[in-house]
Amino acid sequence: PLPVLDALVVGFCETAVCLGATVALELGTPYAHSTRYPAPDHHRLLTFTETHSHAPAHVLSHPDPGILSSTRPVILVDDEMTTGKTSLALIEAIQLAWPRERYVVGALLDWRSPDAVENFRITGERIGASIEVVSLLRGDSSSHVAPEPTPLEDRLVPRSAPLLEVVLLPDVRRATPWSANIESTASRDASIVAEALEGRHIAAVLGVEECMLLPVLVAERMGVTAQSTTLSPVVVSSDAGYPIRSAVSFESPFGLCPSWAYNVPRGQEVAIITDGGDPELNRRMAREVSRHTGERVCLVLTADAARDWASRKLGE
Structure with a gap:
C-alpha cells in the first residue's frame, strides 16, 4: 500500500x-x-x-x-x-x-x-x-455508425429451464470501507462467501449494480472472473472484434429500471452476489441468467437481501 x-x-x-x-x-x-x-x-x-x-x-x-x-x-x-x-x-x-x-x-x-x-x-x-x-x-471520443445489433431473440432465447440454487448469508454485510477495520472485515466476509461456494464449478462471480467490492474479492479468492450487472444498455453485436457479444436483460432487483449483464459465459455455472433489492426480482434476475448460461446459477444473498428472502419464505 x-x-x-x-x-x-x-x-x-x-x-x-x-x-x-x-x-x-x-x-x-x-x-x-x-x-x-x-x-x-x-x-x-x-x-x-x-x-x-x-x-x-x-x-x-x-x-x-x-x-x-x-x-x-x-x-x-x-x-x-x-x-x-x-x-x-x-x-x-x-x-x-x-x-x-x-x-x-x-x-x-x-x-x-x-x-x-x-x-x-x-x-x-x-x-x-x-x-x-x-x-x-x-483520448478523444467521436461518433461512429454503431455495429449491427444482434437480434434480441438471438441473445435472450432460453437454452434450458432455469436452474437456481439459493445461499443465504445474512451476517455478511456490503463490503464498503466505511471504517478503519474494513480491510479485515471485507476479507473475512469474502472468505465466508467463497467457502459457501466450495464444491461448485463457478466460472464467474457477478455483483449486482453497486454491490461490487465483495464479488470482486470473492472472485479473487476463487481464481475466477468478476463481473457485475448494470443499468446501462449497450449495443450487442457479433461483428468481428466487437467486445460486447451477449446480453441478459431483466428488471433491476431494486425496481429502478431495466438492468443488464453482458458477456456472461454460456455453458458454465455462475454465482450472483447481492445484498439488497426485492426478493422476487432477485429470483427473476437469477433465472434469466440461468436461461442464458444453460447452467445452474448460485444466488448468494447477503445482509438485507438474505433477511428479506427468509422473511418471505421464498423457495427456489
Whole structure:
C-alpha cells in the first residue's frame, strides 16, 4: 500500500463504487460513494445529477454526518469521463457547503474535449479551488455508425429451464470501507462467501449494480472472473472484434429500471452476489441468467437481501 494520505476518496455509482473503494483501501483514506439506494441509517449529505445516465439522481450519503466537514482534499474516482459534468456537479455541491482548496479527479479513461478540459479550469477559478485530473488513458471520443445489433431473440432465447440454487448469508454485510477495520472485515466476509461456494464449478462471480467490492474479492479468492450487472444498455453485436457479444436483460432487483449483464459465459455455472433489492426480482434476475448460461446459477444473498428472502419464505 501507498503511504496513508490525509484525503477523502469519493466513488461514483455504479461502476466506480468498487473502483473508488479499492483506491481508498490502497491509500488508507476514508471513503464515501454516491448511491441510488441510500441506506436508511446513513446521513444524506447532498444530491446531484448525472445528466447522461439512465438513472440520473445521485445521493451522497454516509454513516458519519461530518465526513465532509474538514478541508482535506477530495479525490473523486470514476470509470470514465466524457464531459466531466458529473464530477464538476459534485465538486460544486461540495464546495458550496464544505469549501476546500483542492480536488483531484481520477478516472480510468479521460475522453474530454478541449472545451471540456477548459471548463474544468474555469470552474476551478470560479469556485476558488484547484481541480486536477489524472487518468490511465487519455483520448478523444467521436461518433461512429454503431455495429449491427444482434437480434434480441438471438441473445435472450432460453437454452434450458432455469436452474437456481439459493445461499443465504445474512451476517455478511456490503463490503464498503466505511471504517478503519474494513480491510479485515471485507476479507473475512469474502472468505465466508467463497467457502459457501466450495464444491461448485463457478466460472464467474457477478455483483449486482453497486454491490461490487465483495464479488470482486470473492472472485479473487476463487481464481475466477468478476463481473457485475448494470443499468446501462449497450449495443450487442457479433461483428468481428466487437467486445460486447451477449446480453441478459431483466428488471433491476431494486425496481429502478431495466438492468443488464453482458458477456456472461454460456455453458458454465455462475454465482450472483447481492445484498439488497426485492426478493422476487432477485429470483427473476437469477433465472434469466440461468436461461442464458444453460447452467445452474448460485444466488448468494447477503445482509438485507438474505433477511428479506427468509422473511418471505421464498423457495427456489
